[in-house]
Amino acid sequence: MDANGEELAPAVRSILSAARDRTGGEERVSVEARSVPAAFAAAEADGRVPVIAEVKPTSPTTDGRRDDDPVDLARAMVDGGAAALSVLTEPEHFGGSPASLERIRAAVDVPVLRKDFILTEAQLDVVESDVVLLIARFVDDLPALVAAARERGFQPLVEVHTRAELDRATSAGADLIGINNRDLARLEVDLDTFESLAPSVPDDVTLIAESGIASVADVRRMREAGADALLIGSAIMDGDVTANVRRLTSA
């Protein structure tokens, strides 16, 4: 059960169990973050839809695994026009690592999001990134973790899936919010999730649509519903990464 008393998919329970066992960093990190809003504005000015392309070697809902060098994948995504990157650092279920994020961030000039299941302040100190994901559903004291992330220089991206989680995110002062179309209880994806929640997001928040975006039509649908940017993984990782990013950023 999660904090809402809801049943979680076995894969998500396993992810959280592994996350709880992971220690944090030994020294507090300090980040000079590359601005996400500035990166989105630059993409718009260049006529591209702002896309955060995700380096996701595998996942509980992906068949198989890509073993390309993550830096090669990241460069290919930027070559295709990605405004920013998301990099999984969760090893057991997504094939990610802090080392991959570190190498990628040194190789590109766009903002890099650390995509992991961060539960404690100490876990912020594992690796530097420009943006760090905080999943409202799994974080007990969201205001404290948002503040702790900002104190280190991170831009916190608070991920929500329900109205209650959205209210917690705005109460915690989040100005970068992602609505995840993937229900982490059943691992099902429904783009209606974003469409139903987006109207309740304050205008001064930068809003990102996450998960299940696979086509130009999906991109247009999320943008029409109010997405400032889109976080896309599987549809980009499946095949020619540069061509996939170019297709989706040209929607």
Ligand SMILES: O=C(O)c1ccccc1NCC(=O)[C@H](O)[C@H](O)COP(=O)(O)O
């Ligand atoms: O992607 C999964 O299979 C997954 C399973 C359990 C928890 C989280 C999961 N994904 C994390 C994400 O939110 C996605 O990697 C990201 O939003 C991109 O989604 P997609 O474009 O659908 O690959």
